[in-house]
Amino acid sequence: MSKIKVLLIEDDSILNNYLADLLTKTGYIVEQCFDGVSGLKLAQTQQHQLILLDKMLPQLDGVSLLKTLRETSQQPVIMISAKGAEEERILGLIHGADDYVAKPFNSQELLLRIEGLLRRSQPKISPKKATEITIDGLTLNAAKQFIKVNGEEVEFTTIQFKLLWELISQQNEIISKADLYQAVLNKKLGVYDRSLDMHLSRVRRKLNEANWLGDRLQTVHGKGYCFK
Incomplete structure (x- = not known):
């Protein structure tokens, strides 16, 4: 320390x-x-x-x-x-x-x-797991902590990277808000806590600004979130 x-x-x-x-x-x-x-x-x-x-x-x-x-x-x-x-x-x-x-x-x-x-902010990636995901021109590299859209790097915070990685690595699966809070923010979901929604909104916006479909990150009301 x-x-x-x-x-x-x-x-x-x-x-x-x-x-x-x-x-x-x-x-x-x-x-x-x-x-x-x-x-x-x-x-x-x-x-x-x-x-x-x-x-x-x-x-x-x-x-x-x-x-x-x-x-x-x-x-x-x-x-x-x-x-x-x-x-x-x-x-x-x-x-x-x-x-x-x-x-x-x-x-x-x-x-x-x-x-x-x-x-x-110091995510540990298991060597047994995939360290890179590429979907329709969007590339996430967990080992080097970068995100690229059609070859151009886009700046994301560590939390935003982890949020996007969790959703994309479980494509088409609905992930509960409580599970995402634990996986991404390492804390339990609070009744009035909207921090994850704010981070997700920024991720969507950054993807849209990079001409990628941020709306593929979907909110499933009453259940959680899903990447389609």
């Missing part, structure tokens, strides 16, 4: 220093930043295994920072905000956040979320 580098972008100096101390004691290497402009520059010029991003930041807010970052990078991001309303969580997920934590939060829960996201 000592090699895992976390970028902490939080303007509240007390909270920033508290989180930096917590993460350092847990074994992470922490780089601190206190505003959006500097945070974006660090995120774009250096590689971090995880970014903790506050939503309300001076100079450049967290959502705008994330939108710009996602144009060139798929580094895992957990967004932190004092606003815990569902629409705030959805906004963060729409613009590419991998997870969302609302203030005030439990330190142990935050550490568990970080561990879970880091675990999901």
Whole structure:
């Protein structure tokens, strides 16, 4: 764990220093930043295994920072905000956040979320299983973690890759939402949790923008999801 580098972008100096101390004691290497402009520059010029991003930041807010970052990078991001309303969580997920934590939060829960996201962002592929799938010009390579449409690579987050892989590798089978949550997000399905829907929507959009039929990823109401 000592090699895992976390970028902490939080303007509240007390909270920033508290989180930096917590993460350092847990074994992470922490780089601190206190505003959006500097945070974006660090995120774009250096590689971090995880970014903790506050939503309300001076100079450049967290959502705008994330939108710009996602144009060139798929580094895992957990967004932190004092606003815990569902629409705030959805906004963060729409613009590419991998997870969302609302203030005030439990330190142990935050550490568990970080561990879970880091675990999901380093998928382990069994050598006995297929590592590449190609369907109608769409290619997924699990070993190298890339997706290509007609030979052109398309950027996907690790979670989006796992979601698409799970659906395509079980073509024409209906996968329950609970099973997908466990396989892709490594957590149980919550009653009001819509994070998987947000990720699926982004996958569809990216495929459509690459001139591939994203609508083949279908929602089967009351049952789950299916790739046709």
